[in-house]
Every structure is written in structure tokens, then in C-alpha cells.
Amino acid sequence: MEFINIALPKGRLGEKVYRLFAEAGYPCPSILEENRKLVFENKEKGVRYFWVKPTDVGIYVERAAADIGIAGKDILLEYKPEVYELADLGVGRCRMCVAGKKGVHDSRENTLRVATKFPHIAKAYYSSLSREIDIIKLHGSIELAPLLGLSDVIVDIVETGKTLLENDLEVKDTIVPISARLIANKVSYKFKHKEITALCQRVDALCQEGKL
Numbered sequence: 001m002e003f004i005n006i007a008l009p010k011g012r013l014g015e016k017v018y019r020l021f022a023e024a025g026y027p028c029p030s031i032l033e034e035n036r037k038l039v040f041e042n043k044e045k046g047v048r049y050f051w052v053k054p055t056d057v058g059i060y061v062e063r064a065a066a067d068i069g070i071a072g073k074d075i076l077l078e079y080k081p082e083v084y085e086l087a088d089l090g091v092g093r094c095r096m097c098v099a100g101k102k103g104v105h106d107s108r109e110n111t112l113r114v115a116t117k118f119p120h121i122a123k124a125y126y127s128s129l130s131r132e133i134d135i136i137k138l139h140g141s142i143e144l145a146p147l148l149g150l151s152d153v154i155v156d157i158v159e160t161g162k163t164l165l166e167n168d169l170e171v172k173d174t175i176v177p178i179s180a181r182l183i184a185n186k187v188s189y190k191f192k193h194k195e196i197t198a199l200c201q202r203v204d205a206l207c208q209e210g211k212l
């Protein structure tokens with residue numbers, strides 16, 4: 001039997017998704033053991049799981065190192081991997097937003113300085129508004145940028161809104177809603193079609209039942 005190779009995003013979302021896959025009939029108990037292994041397989045069920053940095057899931061799937069994977073819509077919009085998007089798992093819900101200091105509005109007089117981990121999403125958004133911007137690419141703690149005067153606004157993920165609130169920032173605009181997607185390599189989807197669609201249907205059915 002052919003294995004289905006699955007790239008899971010390391011972290012809370014990936015663990016939640018693994019539990020769903022296990023319930024859907026693709027368990028691999030060794031994955032829950034406390035160790036630093038990155039590859040886990042269940043020969044009987046024909047699945048092999050990898051823990052991957054969330055931003056890298058698209059690359060693994062696009063290049064067929066994994067047949068399928070779980071990636072946030074933010075990652076898919078930013079990196080645009082050549083993959084199929086098979087299902088919206090409806091989990092990991094948040095939104096991509098423009099945020100800035102409370103009460104400060106864009107006068108449109110100067111080039112807007114935008115700090116973000118998502119330069120492509122930010123560029124596409126401001127280009128649709130014909131607004132000239134200067135991108136400041138950061139890798140984390142984006143909210144610091146407007147507080148320290150490094151940028152005028154940020155383009156970032158807002159989940160509960162707590163980080164903005166606690167730093168006296170506010171949402172200025174919502175760019176796009178985000179959730180986790182099941183993606184597949186295009187060649188694998190053709191050659192492991194039966195296995196991948198069976199998995200997708202089982203997982204999707206559990207999602208519809210609200211199991212996530």
C-alpha cells in the first residue's frame with residue numbers, strides 16, 4: 001500500500017488537526033509521545049506525518065515532499081504555492097487586518113510605512129487602493145513597529161484582538177478572513193487520488209459535524 005505523506009503545522013493548530021485525522025481513521029499514536037522526532041508513521045493505516053514549520057507547509061506540498069498538508073489561508077495567500085486547496089477545515093479562524101495607533105488616520109500625504117510578516121498580501125491590498133507604501137518586513141512582534149514609530153501601520157493576523165488592545169492599537173480595516181485549509185500536491189492528487197479523496201471526505205465530514 002502507498003503511504004499518504006502529511007505535513008502538519010507544528011503547534012496547537014497541528015495538534016488539533018492531528019486529533020481530527022486520528023478520529024477520521026488515520027491514527028498514528030507515536031506522534032503523541034514526548035520526543036523530538038519529526039516523522040511518524042503507521043504502516044497499517046498507510047499514513048506518515050511530519051511536523052513542519054507552519055510557513056513551510058506549502059513548500060513541502062508543492063514540491064511533493066508531502067502529498068497533503070494543513071496550511072493557513074494567510075500562508076497560501078502570501079506564498080502562493082502551486083497546490084490544490086481541497087477543503088476549508090474551519091479551524092484556526094482569524095483575520096488579516098490593517099492596524100495602527102488608536103485615533104491616528106491615514107492622511108495619504110506621505111508614503112505609508114507598513115510593517116508586516118506578509119509583504120505580498122500587504123502590497124496587493126494597498127495596490128488595490130492605489131496607495132503608495134514602504135514595506136518593512138519583520139518576523140514577529142509586529143505590533144511593536146507603530147508603537148516605536150518604525151511604521152505607521154501593520155498588516156497582521158488578528159485572532160482575539162487582545163494583542164492590539166493591550167498595546168493601544170486598533171483595527172483600521174479587515175483585508176481577508178483566514179482559516180486552515182487542507183492542501184494537496186497536484187501530482188499526488190492524481191496518482192493517489194483514491195487515498196487522498198477518501199481521507200479528505202472523512203475529514204471534511206467530521207468538520208461538518210463540528211468536531212474541530
Ligand code: PRP
Nearest residue numbers: 140141142156157158159160161162163
Ligand atoms: C500572532 C499575530 C498577533 C497575534 C494576534 O502572533 O501576529 O501578534 O498573534 O492574536 P490576538 O488577536 O489573539 O492577540 P504570534 O502569536 O504568531 O507571534 P509573533 O509575534 O511571532 O507574530
